[in-house]
Amino acid sequence: MTELLGHYNYWIVIILMMTGFYTVIARPNLVKKIIGLFIFQTSVFILFISMAKIEGGTAPILEEGISVYSNPLPHVLILTAIVVSLATTALGLALVVRIREAYGTTNEDDIHVQDD
Amino acid sequence: MAPPTKTISTYRTTESRHVLLSNLPALQVVIPLVSAPLCLLLRNPRHAWAWSTLVSWLVLATAIVLAQRVYAGGTISYAIGAWATPWGVEYRIDMAGALMVLIIATIGAIVMPYARHSIQHELHKKHTGLFYTCYLLCLTGLLGVVVTGDTFNLFVFLEISSLSSYVLISLGSSRRALTAAYQYLVMGTIGATFILIGIGLLYMMTGTLNMLDISQRLPEVADTRTIRVAFAFVTVGVSIKLALFPLHIWLPNAYTFAPSVISAFMAATATKVGIYVLLRFFFTVFGIRFSFAAMHVGEILMLLAVAAILVASLVAIFQDNVKRMLAYSSVAQIGYIILGISLATTDGVAAGMIHLFNHALIKCALFLAMGCIFLRLGSVEIGDMHGLARQMPWTMAAFVAGGLSLIGLPLTAGFISKWYLVSAVLMDGYRPLAVIILVSSLLALIYIWRVVEAAYFHVPGAAMHKVREAPASMLIPVWLLIGANLYVGINATLISGMAQQGADILIGQALR
Numbered sequence: 001m002t003e004l005l006g007h008y009n010y011w012i013v014i015i016l017m018m019t020g021f022y023t024v025i026a027r028p029n030l031v032k033k034i035i036g037l038f039i040f041q042t043s044v045f046i047l048f049i050s051m052a053k054i055e056g057g058t059a060p061i062l063e064e065g066i067s068v069y070s071n072p073l074p075h076v077l078i079l080t081a082i083v084v085s086l087a088t089t090a091l092g093l094a095l096v097v098r099i100r101e102a103y104g105t106t107n108e109d110d111i112h113v114q115d116d
Numbered sequence: 117m118a119p120p121t122k123t124i125s126t127y128r129t130t131e132s133r134h135v136l137l138s139n140l141p142a143l144q145v146v147i148p149l150v151s152a153p154l155c156l157l158l159r160n161p162r163h164a165w166a167w168s169t170l171v172s173w174l175v176l177a178t179a180i181v182l183a184q185r186v187y188a189g190g191t192i193s194y195a196i197g198a199w200a201t202p203w204g205v206e207y208r209i210d211m212a213g214a215l216m217v218l219i220i221a222t223i224g225a226i227v228m229p230y231a232r233h234s235i236q237h238e239l240h241k242k243h244t245g246l247f248y249t250c251y252l253l254c255l256t257g258l259l260g261v262v263v264t265g266d267t268f269n270l271f272v273f274l275e276i277s278s279l280s281s282y283v284l285i286s287l288g289s290s291r292r293a294l295t296a297a298y299q300y301l302v303m304g305t306i307g308a309t310f311i312l313i314g315i316g317l318l319y320m321m322t323g324t325l326n327m328l329d330i331s332q333r334l335p336e337v338a339d340t341r342t343i344r345v346a347f348a349f350v351t352v353g354v355s356i357k358l359a360l361f362p363l364h365i366w367l368p369n370a371y372t373f374a375p376s377v378i379s380a381f382m383a384a385t386a387t388k389v390g391i392y393v394l395l396r397f398f399f400t401v402f403g404i405r406f407s408f409a410a411m412h413v414g415e416i417l418m419l420l421a422v423a424a425i426l427v428a429s430l431v432a433i434f435q436d437n438v439k440r441m442l443a444y445s446s447v448a449q450i451g452y453i454i455l456g457i458s459l460a461t462t463d464g465v466a467a468g469m470i471h472l473f474n475h476a477l478i479k480c481a482l483f484l485a486m487g488c489i490f491l492r493l494g495s496v497e498i499g500d501m502h503g504l505a506r507q508m509p510w511t512m513a514a515f516v517a518g519g520l521s522l523i524g525l526p527l528t529a530g531f532i533s534k535w536y537l538v539s540a541v542l543m544d545g546y547r548p549l550a551v552i553i554l555v556s557s558l559l560a561l562i563y564i565w566r567v568v569e570a571a572y573f574h575v576p577g578a579a580m581h582k583v584r585e586a587p588a589s590m591l592i593p594v595w596l597l598i599g600a601n602l603y604v605g606i607n608a609t610l611i612s613g614m615a616q617q618g619a620d621i622l623i624g625q626a627l628r
Contacts, residue, residue, distance in 0.1 A: 024302060033302060041309050048316050074319070077268055081312060084275045088305050091279060095286055095298045102291035111295055 009050035016043035028108040030099060034092040041085040048074040048081070140185070141194040141207040144178050144217060145260045145273075147171060152252035161236070161244035168248040169228040172221075175255065179221035186214040187614070191621070193265070202329045208265030212618030215469060215611075216262040216392050219476050223384040224255050227480070230593040231377045233586075234487050238289050238375045247287055251381075253280040258389050267315045267401065268325045270393065271308065274357065278304045281386060285374040296369035303356055303366040310353030317346035318401070327401050338406050347411055350397050358390025360417075360454060361424030364447045371443035376487025379439060383446050384480035388472050391453055395465070398457075399622040408460045417458035422552055424451030429559035433566070438496045439486050441563055442479065445522065448556065449475045455549065456537055463540035466612070466619035471533035473611055474521075474604060478530060481518040481597035485511050488586035488594065498566060503576025507583040512571050514594045519564035521601045524557050529604035536612065 004011075016039055023036025052074040060069040096106055103111050136143065151171040158164045186192055191210040195201055209217065231251075239247055257277025264270050282304070286297035319325060321342050322333040337343055352363075359367040367387070371379045398407040408414045425448050432444035453475070456468025486496050488511040493500055505512040521528035534553060541549045585591070604611055 021306075024306070030298065037302060037305055041305070044309055044312055044316065047313065051316065051320050074316075077325075080268075080272060084272065084279075084308075087279055088275075088301065091282060092298070092301050092305075095282070095294060095301065098286065099291075099294045099298060102294055115292060115295070 009046070013043045013047045013050070016040075016046065030096045030106045030108060031093070033108075034089055034096065037092065038085065038089050041081075041088075045078045045081060045085075048078045137181070137185075139194075140178060140182050141192060141209055141263050142196065144175070144182060144263055145207075145256055147174055147178065148252045148256040148259065152249050152256065155249045155252055156245060158245055161241055162232075164245040164248040165228075165232050165235070168252055169231075171252060172224045172228045172255070175259070176221040176225035179217045182209065183214040183218045183614075186211060202324055202326050205269050206265040206326055206328075207263045208327070209263050210618065210621045211614055212392070212395065212469065212622055213262050215473065215614045215618055216389065217259060219388065219473055220255070220258050220262065220385045223381060223476060223480055226593045226596055227377055227381050227484070230380075230484055230487070230590050233590055234377050234491060235375065237491050239287055243287060247284065247375075250280040250283045251378075253277075254284060254381075254386075258385050261389050262392060265327050266325050267318065267327060267330065270396075271312055271315060274311070274389075274393070275308055277386065277389070278308060278357070281378075281382060284378045284382075285370050287378075288373040288375050290373050292369065293373035296366075296373045300366040300370045303363075307353045307356030307363075310349045310356070312353075314346045314348075314350030314353060317342050317349070321346075327396065330401050331403055334401070334403065334406070338410070343406075344411065347402055347407070347413075351394075351413060354390055354394045354397065358387050358394060359447060359450060361420055361428060361447055361451060364424070364428070364450075367447060368440055368443040371446065371483075372437060372440040376439075376483065376490050379443075380480045380483035380487065383442070383483055384476035387446065387450055388476055391450070391457070391468075391472060395457065395622060399465075404460055404623060414458045414460050417454050418549075421451040421455035421458055422549070424448055425455070425552060425556045426559075429556045429563075432563045433559060435563070436498050438489075438498060438501075438567055439483070441567075442482055442486065445560065445563065446475075446479055448560075449479070449522075452533070452537060452553070455553075456540060459540055459544050459546075460623075461540065461544060462616070462619045462623050463536070463543055465622055466615040467533070467536035467540040469615040469618055470536050470608070470612055473615070474529035474533045474601075477597055477601050477604065478518055478521045481514060481594055481601065482522065484590070484594045484597065485515040485518065488590050491586055491590070492583050498570045500577075501567065501570045502574035503580050504571040504583070506576065507580060508585050510591050511586050511594070514591075514598050515571075516564075516568060517598045518601065519560075519568065521605070523560045523564060527602065527605045529601040529608075531605055532608045532612070 020036045020040030020043060024033050024040065027033055027036065052071040054068055054070050057068040057070040058066055060072045100106050103114055105111060148171055151167065155164050155167050158167055186209055191208065194207040196205040196207060235244060235247060254277050257273045257280065260273030261270055261277065264273060282297045282301045285300060286294050318330055321337045321340065322330050324330055324333060356363045371383060374382065428444045428447035428451065432441045432448065435441035435444060453468045453471050456464045456471060489508065490496050492508060521530040524530040524534040534557065538550045538553055
């Protein structure tokens, strides 16, 4: 039981990841797919950030009496990854706008019907 | 007073040359990166084109000097911002990397003169400046992936190239380009996120992001579930990016509906860079023992490669849109490259890399020829090409020459690839695989023949006599690539030498 609960951060990551992934695959609405993709990416950010946490560790600032620090590097990496993910989401939504202009719909099934 | 001034000036030039040379790996990426926003400022389409052409040629010049230095002096390691290696980002270019840089830069430099007419015809004027900006960013990303020795930096560059290529594909003239770009965006992002998960898990276990550093620390922790999961995530993620069968479904639409120049550029570079990333992870990061002996990725890849070769070649035969046909053929050709890599021998990897180079030359030429046809005909359907060879003899001759190379006739680059590949396969005792390679060459003959038959042996339609030959600015790049094809077909010592050395380094690193 403690084994299961002790890794609760991973459970959150996995649930978010699968929610996002399922939305991308199962939803025909193009906007919802992008939202799913964003949730999927966010779960990975949480994976990175939670792995940096050390029990009892503080922010990595040199000060007397403190010897345990959390690892700052994953935070920095994820700052970059957030920018990438933001750009992807923005581009994806921009594409949906253009698709809506060209096809008059944001539903994947309707688009397939129009293309065939 | 004259002599001292002269000495000072020569001193300065040698010093500045020295500074340029010592920062060459960074310049390879920084030049296109900095030029991209500048390109955005140029409102005039012609200026934007001239600027990005100039930059592409500069990139090629840098790549040639860089490759020469690697060829002469071995692997170059460069610390960005002079931060020492495990802490800072390292750029590391060995022979395999130099070969890739050379491929990307050459294709970029050849495609740009071609782009002016083609883009003028296919894109709205107000999008042209943005197009060239995205192209330069894409070039930056692709080069960055190859030169970097840092896993997270690799992810960032991969996404720079991917994001800009989604935009480039969406600029195609049909509305289906939009849905193709959307599909690629969704799949590409899933792939990239998988790679990111893999990198995160690797970092969790080794505490480092530098590829060589990871590879040194990995053996201690290799027998853990975390590392195996990391390996699986990276492999699947990269396989999406390189369009390995059955994860290739984004590719046919993307290549069919993208602007002609982009189909050619991407077919020659983007998937190839994906393959290079796979090589880096398998051999440099995880090591040959872990990847191939412990995880048995060789058998899986071999199976998928054979499936790609056969299925995609068969599907290509039934396509009426020639760009789509070439796209499926690309999936099959990626299968050949992966087949070479899956052997995990020096000969196999070298054969894969030789085909990687040759296929870039072949597919780029074929897609560019299709771009010429699209410019004059407004279509790339086989049904519209009846009797086209009389109107566009040079374009069609280039297509035939490229097609022969794709099939693998002697005296073409394709023959060299298949020669090395078949001998590598036979050396490992896989005789049925050699048969499959030969059979699939026949399949390539069938789909190329369909185009040739329509263009040369069918009676032209009524509107055909109005069609003219493509302009010289587009024909010359096509024929340059065809010339390179024939040259490699006759004299492949340089390219096979580089590929052998690259494979030696990759395998050697892994065995160390």
